[in-house]
Every structure is written in structure tokens, then in C-alpha cells.
Amino acid sequence: MKKFAFKLTFAAVALSALAAPSFAQVVKIDGSSTVFPPTEGVAEDFQKLKKGAMKVTVGISGTGGGFKKFCRNETDISNASRPILKAEMEACKAAGVEYYELPVGFDALTVVVNPKNTFLSQLSVAELKTMWEPAAQGKITSWKQVNPAFPDAPIKLYGAGSDSGTFDYFTEAINGKAKASRGDYAATEDDHVTVKGVAGDVNALGYLGYAYYAENQKTLKALPIVEKAGKAAVLPSEQNVINGTYQPLARPIFIYVNTKAMERPEVKEFVAFYMKEGSRIMKEVKYVPLPASAYKNNEEHLAKGKKGTVFGGIAEVGVTIEELQRREAKL
Structure with a gap:
């Protein structure tokens, strides 16, 4: 990943989306500005690996704005700096949008x-x-x-x-x-x-x-x-997030993946790449990666079709890495 690639402005991101070559298979992502840095880093490395055959566009409209698009079937993946809320769950349900909730790291707000x-x-x-x-x-x-x-x-x-x-x-x-x-x-x-x-x-x-x-x-x-x-x-620091002392502003960050979109090879391959390289890129952009077992757990959820959220539509405060893993294991 090119160092500090996430310094793109919103305008630049929008232009990159418009400039996507028509022949490329496109993965559309929008949502949280907090989750933008690691997702943009993963997207950059993934596109290099695919040598232009697959294009990933990453927008910044905020977690709420991203979920609005996601629940209208306008995006494949939604970056989120909090869990999906009840109203958003209902909007997705009304539109027939089902999703996988994949925690990808921790942030120290x-x-x-x-x-x-x-x-x-x-x-x-x-x-x-x-x-x-x-x-x-x-x-x-x-x-x-x-x-x-x-x-x-x-x-x-x-x-x-x-x-x-x-x-x-x-x-x-x-x-x-x-x-x-x-x-x-x-x-x-x-x-x-x-x-x-x-x-x-x-x-x-x-x-x-x-x-x-x-x-x-x-x-x-x-x-x-x-x-x-x-x-x-x-x-705020990686150590203080891991040991649970930076409270109440340490929080998990997520990507939500449309289940139907996962049937497309470009989305499936991108998500698999994210789970494989996410830990490395989290560190590069100064976030706290999850333990290797957490990314493996995400892969198992995808393989077994375990959809939905473990948060029940509530954006809770004070969830630790250990607690997050316990919940995800029960999905």
C-alpha cells in the first residue's frame, strides 16, 4: 500500500469513481471516513494485484450516509465506525438487503x-x-x-x-x-x-x-x-486500546457486505483479500488490528452464510476486543 494513500479528498474519491474503466469489474464502497483509511489501503493493494481487471471505489459519506446507500442497494460494502442501528436494519429489510457484519479493527477516537x-x-x-x-x-x-x-x-x-x-x-x-x-x-x-x-x-x-x-x-x-x-x-494508543484502559472512546470498526453482492467474484475476492491483509494495513494506518482469530472467524461466517449483527441495532459504548470476539463467536 502506498504510504498515507488515505489522504485523498472526498472530491478525489468521487472523481476516481467516475473514472472507473467501463471494462473493469467494480466494487462499490461508501460510508465512514474513519474506516476509509484501511479500506482505501486494501483497495489500492487489491487493484494492483488484479492489474486493473477489478476496480474498487471508496466514498466518504459518513456511516449513516453509507448505510442509506447500502440499504438502497446502491453499494456492495458499507464502511461503518459503529454497528448498524435498528432503523437502518429495518430499511435494509424493507429493501430486501441482507448483510454480513465483519469487524475489521479498533479505533481510538x-x-x-x-x-x-x-x-x-x-x-x-x-x-x-x-x-x-x-x-x-x-x-x-x-x-x-x-x-x-x-x-x-x-x-x-x-x-x-x-x-x-x-x-x-x-x-x-x-x-x-x-x-x-x-x-x-x-x-x-x-x-x-x-x-x-x-x-x-x-x-x-x-x-x-x-x-x-x-x-x-x-x-x-x-x-x-x-x-x-x-x-x-x-x-489513545494501540496498547491502551488492547488492554482496555482507553475508555470510553475505544471502539470497533466494521465493514458490512451485501450478501447478494458476495455472489459476484470481484466482491468475494476483495473481501477475502481484506480479511487476509486487513491486520497489516490496520497497523499501517495506525489503527489497532484484531487478533488473527477474529479475521478467521469472519471468514467462517462468510463460508457458513451467517448473516446479521451481534449488536441488536444498538451502538454500544465500551466494548473491548475480547468482548467483541465473544459475541461474534456466538453469531
Whole structure:
């Protein structure tokens, strides 16, 4: 995989889709910007292997936007930074779309500030809630209102848009309810916008997938998070995701595959390649790969036709790698 290939803009991705040669067999993917980096990496290596005989297009419309297309039979695979929700399950069912749920890695959702920010060395979940909950809209506008020890400086917030699985997960983890958030912030489905905004404002704060922080460490600073009073602040990292201490912002990421699409050789081969190379590419883009047994379990689900989700339409917070494996084994 070409290093940092995931830095393509949405426009570039869209153009690549339009430029797909008519003679190639095409695999259509859309969805989460968080899952875009590894999926784009897999797609690039797969297309090189196939020497142009198969084309993979990867869009970024957010987890929710991706599921809308997926449940309308417009895509073969949906990238998702959270499990499929009940309303999306119903939409797929109404359209006759069945699917395989394949966890492909873990992300450490990362809270970032400008490196020149000198007053923030960590934040607690409680402090994050103070600035992000719906009641904060139009009222919590200064850092001093979050913590009296902070300066009386304006807060500028950047985060995921409402079609993003990152938005759903962050609001559930921090505010206690998915989609419950103040609305007066710079919202986007493209994490590059958050990177640019926080990098350009010393008083800004944002949240995004770890891969986007990892590739922009010169212009962003990650904050350690205190889950609750009495606990230590924990930085996002592979080790802290694996050992379960980075909570509540560690989360599994997925691809969902249309079962009928899997009957086409190009889709079947691409998914098989993803399961084989996913662990390597997860590491390349700074996400946490699953144990080898998890990818093997995915392959067994595909071979046995085990469709559906183990989450029951709920985007849960705090699921560990170990718990994810236990659930998937019972599907």
C-alpha cells in the first residue's frame, strides 16, 4: 500500500469513481471516513494485484450516509465506525438487503487540540460533556466555563456531522445519548476539515479517528482522557486500546457486505483479500488490528452464510476486543 494513500479528498474519491474503466469489474464502497483509511489501503493493494481487471471505489459519506446507500442497494460494502442501528436494519429489510457484519479493527477516537495550547494537558469525560452536551449550545463559550483553572478564552469546536458514526459514538460515550449534542460547532463528515480547523486555532478542540491524528501529529496534540474521578488520564494508543484502559472512546470498526453482492467474484475476492491483509494495513494506518482469530472467524461466517449483527441495532459504548470476539463467536 502506498504510504498515507488515505489522504485523498472526498472530491478525489468521487472523481476516481467516475473514472472507473467501463471494462473493469467494480466494487462499490461508501460510508465512514474513519474506516476509509484501511479500506482505501486494501483497495489500492487489491487493484494492483488484479492489474486493473477489478476496480474498487471508496466514498466518504459518513456511516449513516453509507448505510442509506447500502440499504438502497446502491453499494456492495458499507464502511461503518459503529454497528448498524435498528432503523437502518429495518430499511435494509424493507429493501430486501441482507448483510454480513465483519469487524475489521479498533479505533481510538481521539480528542485533539492545537499544539500551541498550553493550558490543556488532559480532559475528563465530565469536562467534555460540559462543553458538548445540548445544554451547552450558546452558553458554554469560554474555556473558563468548563474549568475555572482554564483561561477566559473562546472555545472553537470541531467534530463529526450527524451522518457520521463517529458523531453517534462520541455523543453516546460523552453525553450519554447518541446524537445528543450542541449544534453550534463546525460539523463535517470529512476529518480533514477538523484537522485543518484545529491546526489553525490555538483555542480549538475537535474529535476524530486516531489515523487522522497520527498523520498530523505536527499540527495536532492528542489529549489524555480521564474516564471518571479517581482514574488516571489515558492517552489513545494501540496498547491502551488492547488492554482496555482507553475508555470510553475505544471502539470497533466494521465493514458490512451485501450478501447478494458476495455472489459476484470481484466482491468475494476483495473481501477475502481484506480479511487476509486487513491486520497489516490496520497497523499501517495506525489503527489497532484484531487478533488473527477474529479475521478467521469472519471468514467462517462468510463460508457458513451467517448473516446479521451481534449488536441488536444498538451502538454500544465500551466494548473491548475480547468482548467483541465473544459475541461474534456466538453469531
